[in-house]
Amino acid sequence: MELLPTIWFIAIAVLWTGYLFLEGFDLGVGMLMKLFARNDAERRVLLNTIGPVWDGNEVWLLTAGGATFAAFPLWYASLFSALYLPLLLVLVALIFRAVAFEYRGKVDSERWRTGWDWAIALGSFFAAFGVGAALALTTTGLPLDANGDRDGGPFAWFNGYAVLGGLAVVAFALVHALAFLALKSDGEVRHRARRTFVRWVPLAALPMLAWSVAVQFLSGKPWTWALTAVALCAAAAAWWLASKGREGRPFMALALFIAASAASIFGAAYPVVLPSTLNPAFDLTVANASSSDYTLGLMSIVAAFGLPLVIAYQAWTYWVFRRRVSVNHIPAAHGFLPAIASKVLAGADGGAAGAGKAGR
């Protein structure tokens, strides 16, 4: 067994799990901006539940990507280049989503806000779907040649697994966000979120479980089959606890669900990091795709200190902002009297209309 590459395979699986767990709910909250919130005050409640933390959550994606580059350059190169167009879609989605969070409240105009709301909702959807599709494909295989390059056209990667993985992450993000809102918001939003969660969680867990089972059939081991069963039980527990009116425990049950699902999927795929559907001899594995032990050792030392520190201060952030957010906390949206009125921006409304056009 290759010790350091195996450690880094586990580390990358942990980073992806952290990403799905954390950004999962803020991607879901983004989608719920259009699917769940009924008015602008509710949308602002949703935004403010994730406001202080979404950017930190997104860094888990960057770290997972960077760690893959550093620890398994061949995996990174093959996966990212083979999935060129879907990852472009993810990038566009993440760009719009990030900018929308920041700019949505900057102009007091209905059109402006509605436009950015769509950017948040669609950006969250495509980011979740694309990441899910990419992860599903790296665990089920891509048409790679001996050099690790994609054989076939720009859409040669497309198959049912990609759709399944995309759906799995989207559905998980949606219910995870509902559980998060039940925990983080107050008033009508809180209770409606929990009720909606109970209604949808049995269905929403299915694609993730299906993906996990599919990977088990491809390359499962007894212990990874067991993890799939754990994931199933965790989803059932989340549903049962929420239907009893609990708020914190269903969220933790979902955490177990995503951790067990990810562990069952990555564990079953091990030691292959990216299978080739053309020829098993072209598979990228922890052994043939990894960096040198020197590089991995260096990164292990840094990560051993760095990652716990990250978890500690991110946890502190959640503690600082532990207060529930409700409609009552949301101040009226206020335009401001500009210090300087001018032809370009004649008053607050003129500015809003002018900038609103730019946002379209």
Place this chain on the structure above:
Amino acid sequence: MDALEIARWQFGITTVYHFMMVPLTIGLGLVVAIIQTLWYRTGKPEYLRMTKFWGKLFLINFIMGVATGIVQEFQFGMAWSEYSRFVGDVFGAPLALEALLAFFVESTFLGLWIFGWKQLKRGVHLACLWIAVVGSLFSAYFIIVANSWMQHPVGVEMINGRPVMTDAWAVFTNNTALVAVPHTLFGALGVAGAFLLGIAWYHLWRRRHDGIDTVGKDGRLIPGSAAIPGRDKADYNVWIRSLRIGAVVAMISFAGTAFTGDLQGKLMFQQQPMKMAAAEAACHDGTGFSVLSVGNIGGRNCDDVVAVIEVPGILSFLAKGDFTTEVKGVNSLLPEYQEKYGTHLPDNPLYGDRAGKEIQYVPVMEVTYWGFRMMIGFGGIAAFAALLALWVTRKGAVPQARWLMRLAVFGILAPFGANAAGWIFTEMGRQPFVVAPNPDMNGIDQVFMFTAAAVSPGVSAGEIITSLVVLSGIYAVLLVVEVRLLVKYVRGGVASAMPELAHAATDKDRDTTDDGGTPPSAGADDVLAFAY
């Protein structure tokens, strides 16, 4: 155009664009942290106002840096998979460490700063901003370590045709990085300095124009007050202090970039002599620095270029620190490069259609020559303007001339231009290599990679064109949105970032015309107003 050319355009456009947002983030973040520290220490209200106002503009810009930064990490793998495979062992580590040790810190602590005005104690709140700013400095360090390895590979051995890291200390203390990091950080400060100077000048000018401030007989400014929220006497202090801080920061920046740039230039003459010869459009060996060269500089045919004005000795000083050493020109360097690294690209399928083609060792001299001069020129102009601005405003007033105000506002662009020109120069000057050979290296100066071999073999030109068009289009639209928002909030003045100033005024009105049960007063949760 083939995939390589398109991929290079894409990398250039997305990177230069990203690096519009980054220096403003780094520089302005540092300035806001200093201002908030002044507020923490002195409790003066104008420092709080400055923190909020500049902090707001900082955040409008910061998010664009975040959004465009993700593209940077992804596109190495997407468009440059052969590059990623070749260098991953050594190049991936600084990128991973940047995410782990810098991005997490930046994003998490900035979130705490944005939303934590009420939840955190004042000192802790200030510390969060400082931690985020230090995170951004670390981020600059890690990414420049990665870039410097491409300029000057160190700390590796070739094993099975790939460079493998054997000495992390050498990689992370690469002398190229140690001078490029401060050079970049001083460059970022210059952007922030001009930003403060231009915007503060505009507001001071506007206050005089609107008749709020007047100038006494002795030429000293007499601050006034208008019945508009936020345009009181304290508002004057906000802008005059911002102007002075901006001007000082701009001058420190120029001194710093000049000093570190000189060190960097001396290194570059050793490490990439061809880049520096091309920066001079210097064909023949000599000692003179070209002030103006004419001829077909872009033609890469050296014999066309004639130096019209040349200052003897200066080039030697830039390269070696004396006035007499002959610096090699393109005509002497070319045969050296051809001898060391070959005259034609290898006949390897990796190079696609370009396999076996002749290697063009001379960078596009039009770009290197003018890029080098624009970098220095824009930086110098900005610093000189800052010095003039300090002198002109010594009595606290800006002149009433509209054209001067416009010049100050458009002057904001100069350091952006200097930053972009510098990067375009150093990256295009490295061509045809994506990893430039290290001439000092003992026995392993074969660690290099031609850009022609770096692009993803499995990705079609059509895919890269798609991404180039999509990303450039989105970036263009978002630039318009960002600039319009910045303009809106600049014109809004301090009250745009501190609604409590405006609502303090309206709440007073409300006492007399009580309109009963209002929803939670807009001033009640300013934190949310500051953010979403």
